Amino acid sequence: MKKLNLILIFCLTTLLFIGCEQDANVDPPAYVKRPFVMCLMTMRSPEIKASVAYTKPYYGEIKDDFEWEENAIVVLRDISANVEDTFVSLSGGQYSLYPVKVILKEENTYRLTVYLPDGTVHTAESTIPPKAKIDNLKATFVEIGKPYEEADNSGGGWAYYLNPLTVELTYKNIKDGYFVSPQMEALPYNDSGDNMQVELYFTEPIKLAENGVVKFLHRTEFYSFNPRAPFKINEFFGSVYTMDKAYRNFYISQFQMDGNPFQEPTIFLSNFSAGALGVFGSYDFDQGTVKYP
């Protein structure tokens, strides 16, 4: 009985001394200010632009503005030709370069070096992708399925039709290791004079070239109000992009950071060295029409 009493006393004491913590502040991760550099090159422009700034803390007092670095030295180097040009500093951490010694060439690799006033040096490399050519993009499969009626159930009395559409676009003559992305729309029409405009959203919008070929598949349905005549497609309009891995990572990062609380946070895909964040990437594009068949 003595033991029982001891146990009961212990339990009651524990209950008396319980805390009453609720949701509480906790120490955030230690913040380290990091340089942030952006530079996206394309042979379509004679000017190469860059920006240099610093990150700002996420926790603590919220600051409106970023700290821009106007006193960095930004140098572009052609690694194979062993020549370099230095960017001109504009205001607000913006830098500009009209290359003189450096010539942008397909499949050539360049190094961007950023010398910061604190003595740190950060580098990144980028390879200019092969020129994008709309002529390399072919429609290799197009199928418009049988339209079916969708009734309006809200009492409006109207109806519309859904036309299943499958499109496969194939980009050829691209070296492996580069990425391709078509941005196209289809233009279905019928003999009754109906014209539609259908954006093509591919299963994977950016794909890596393998064996010189990249295929993009689109399957959806487009609306029409009149099935008077079957739809046909004989051309697509838009542009096609080629890019290196750094540009592709940047593109994916910027569109995946949408704040969905159920998803894993997206890590910004950086290719700068020595603790800097940022992207030094390259891309090219071409615009035009793809005929089918």
Next chain:
Amino acid sequence: MTTKRTLKSGLFLTFLFGFIHIGFAQNTQKKHTISGYIYDKSSGEMLGDVSVLALPNEVITSSNKYGFFSQTLNEGPKLIIVKFPGFELDSILWSGKADTAVNIYIKLIEMTPEFDRIEEVVIKGKKNTIADKVQMSQIDIPINQIKEIPALLGEKDVLKVIQLLPGVQKGGEGQSGIYVRGGGPDQNLLILDEAIVYNASHLFGFFSVFNGDALKSVELVKGGFPAKYGGRLSSVIDLTMKEGNNQRLTGEVGIGVISSRFTLEGPIKKGKSSFMISGRRTYLDILVQPFIMASNDGSTVGYYFYDFNAKANYILSNKDKLFISGYFGKDKFYTKIKEDDAKFESDFGWGNRTLTARWNHQFSPKLFSNASLIYSHYNLLIGVGTTSDADTFLLNYQSIINDYGIKYDFDWRPLPNHTVRYGISSIWHRFQPGAVVVEIGQESVLDRAINTINTYESGIYIEDQFKYGKFNIYPGFRISHYSVEGKNYIKPEPRFSASYAIRKDLAVKASYAQMYQYIHLLSSSGISLPTDLWVPATKNISPMRSTQVAAGIAKDFDGGYSISVEGYYKDMADMIQYKDGASFLLQEDIFDPTAPTDSKSWENQVTRGIGWSYGTELFIQKKVGRFSGWIGYTLSWTKLKFDELNNGEVFYAKYDRRHDLSLVGIYKLAKNFTASATWVYGTGNAITAAQGYLPTSGHSMSKFPIIWNPQLQYGQSIDYGSRNSFRMEAYHRLDVGLQFHKKKKNGTQTWEFSAYNAYNRANPFFYYGSYETNGQGKAVQKLKKVTLFPIIPSISYTYKFN
């Protein structure tokens, strides 16, 4: 090429170690076999893992999980001693002149404070103890002990107790998902009477689906896997339901804070057949329903779960037994809201169903077999609907798995100290990873059953457990075959365990196991949630593979103490995770009727990678006596590397835990009074937390290209640093419980008082960022933690009649 080589060497080793040894051993003097079954005298249930010792040769074997044992011994009289923890010793004198079949009934020890003395009667040095077992990384958990350990809201939970063992970690506060030696929650094979249970969670994982009242045994294997197991990388949790008392009607009813339960078992035909049924249901929804209904115009919200276990068996003859068992469980959240002439309803539910039919047959005194037919079903359903006079909208999302399996296992005991097991199994999995039905009005505008994926998973295995001098050797080999979408995977899975007895109570052990897993769980949150999607390996997504080596030392002490220390290294390949930014909710095609069926399907949203885990585990246990319990400590590291995650750099797994400590104590203060306590400590979970903002100038690829300009489209993104680079606060908690038993005329009543989180530790459940205004009126961002459970006292009442 490598596969073929492994296949050949594995088979070669198995034959070399096992069958050649059998061949040599057969050239000795005349032998006879004693075989039969071991039963619990009071209930008539068959008992597995019972030690059977033959004197004077000191040959030891144990019964299989169906109670069958067989020993082939040299001619001559023998004393056969039968020992099982918690049961009285029994012995028979065997003439040893001819093959003999015998059934042995052993009696449960009356629970008295003195019962530990009986244990000391066991013949010294020949106990079937931790040092004596060749198998390492395996722990049997006594069901009675589970019932004495305090639990959240008094709900006794098998998986929560397993979380207290070394090498096993829990995911988060209250979660029943388990992480074994660095593996994810999908890497555990949970089998209930041979049937796979896919989602073992009730109430988002706060409780498991396994009702302790319906269980007979629980076994955890986390390394050195026997070849009979396959299909998961990290652990096997093998649960066996009670068969039912074939001597008399007994039962148990329990009333708890959130649920009530009952179990009834008894003979259908005394001594020949029996049944067991057990059920449990929460009733919070029923209790609060009148208050909710009274406070509004009929709108309601609720949640319940239930589970039901049933089993029946029939002894056809001493050589043939039939069993049929089933489990049915369901969780359901529901909402019904009425507003004017409109009605909104939503359902969110998931459930498992299993059905197993088994036939035990004894071909000869040395050969036993078990054939099983197995059905397993898992479904997840999300339904949302709005009904009004003007319009109707209904959306249903379902994810379903159906398994149809067959297994045939053999247990052959040809010689003293040899147990050969072999068998085949095959499962037809039917996966429906997601199906959507959208109805507007009376019309179905979308009925998109994402193509059912049929896969076939088979295995054939052989293993031999034998003794050679001071060595206990356990080689095994399994070949698994998996067929999906016209592609066939054939994978060799060699297994090997060995122990060397330095002394009778001290052994060193080592093991090696290669495992393949043909199913993945896609989780967007890193913790186990019902919305996680089970998906099969396909022609594009390879099966996962793990290779694990472990070594350790085990020592038994007088007084029922044992200590084991194990070190392990495990590597894992072809793991999959959602790519950055992808999630269950982002599969827009689920909700967008115009989206293509196969766009953004799960295969496009995942990325493959590798992982590795290593660590040391310490386990100090006391099984018998007035005080029992254990100390489990794990020091471990778990790292992952995915090309498309974290910039391709190595990162810690969310469940990487440097230190994990569990203390469990059960003290029988008196015959009718038990006190228990558990204390756990774990390093905080690794999470990805925002560190800073960075200025981004976006660039949009479009039909009308523009040149990137850093001065345009200014915005800011969040710098998360490295994936899982921030640690949450450490987790620790004390639970205490008191049980008062009282004998009544027809049974025993038990009152239990317990407190979960007794010192009210505010353990973090998740972290979030919050904007606040400081004293100067400026906006400040703070990091906050949410704590789920403060101290939670509970009371429950159980009446067990017999």
